[in-house]
Amino acid sequence: MLDNLDRRILRYLQSDPSxxxxxxxxxxxxxxxxxxxxxxxxxxxxxxxxxxxxIDWTALGYTAEVSLRFTLDKTNPKAFDEFxxxxxxxPQVIAIQTFLxxxxxxxxxxxxxxxxxxxxxxxxxxxxxxxxELEALMHVATIKTTExxxx
Numbered sequence: 001m002l003d004n005l006d007r008r009i010l011r012y013l014q015s016d017p018s019x020x021x022x023x024x025x026x027x028x029x030x031x032x033x034x035x036x037x038x039x040x041x042x043x044x045x046x047x048x049x050x051x052x053x054x055i056d057w058t059a060l061g062y063t064a065e066v067s068l069r070f071t072l073d074k075t076n077p078k079a080f081d082e083f084x085x086x087x088x089x090x091p092q093v094i095a096i097q098t099f100l101x102x103x104x105x106x107x108x109x110x111x112x113x114x115x116x117x118x119x120x121x122x123x124x125x126x127x128x129x130x131x132x133e134l135e136a137l138m139h140v141a142t143i144k145t146t147e148x149x150x151x
Contacts (some may be wrong), residue, residue, distance in 0.1 A: 002047070005030065007151045009038055010048070014148040017051045057094070062110040064117045065139035070105045072130045079130035080104070090124050103135075 002010070008028045012019065025032040042048040072079045080098070087093055087107055095108035109125070111117035125134075 002151070005034075006038055006042060006047075009035060010042070010149075010151050013048075013051075014151070057110050061112055063113055064111040066109050066111070066117060067137040067139065068107045068109060068125065069103045069135045069137070070107070070128075070131055071102060071133035072104045073132045074104075076130055082129045083131075086128050090120075092120055092124075 012024055012027050021032050025035045087096055092109045093107050097106045111120050
């Protein structure tokens, strides 16, 4: 699927996603035009989905991170869709994941502090539709996080 040149480009971009095209070409020992064509092809194939800024929300004053695990009322056939639609509109929800098993949905939420979280919990989270069960896990430390792949 990928040749060695594609892998070299992707490895470098994972280490420095904001690198200018000329730098990527130099580091990968290719011409800029070749790198540009390959990136266009990787994007067209859906392998490279783009580049984005990663903002450190703690630097903006958000000190609380909570993982909320929900089991939904599965007697309503629209429970998932309605829950997810409402959860998407809560600005403090920074990730939504769905699962097969006892837990149906996980929301990762941030808050400025515990008082802010308590207000968010009471005013937004508990008003989400079709909640059968809810478990909150307070984040203590991040040991490892990466989006880099072993290419």
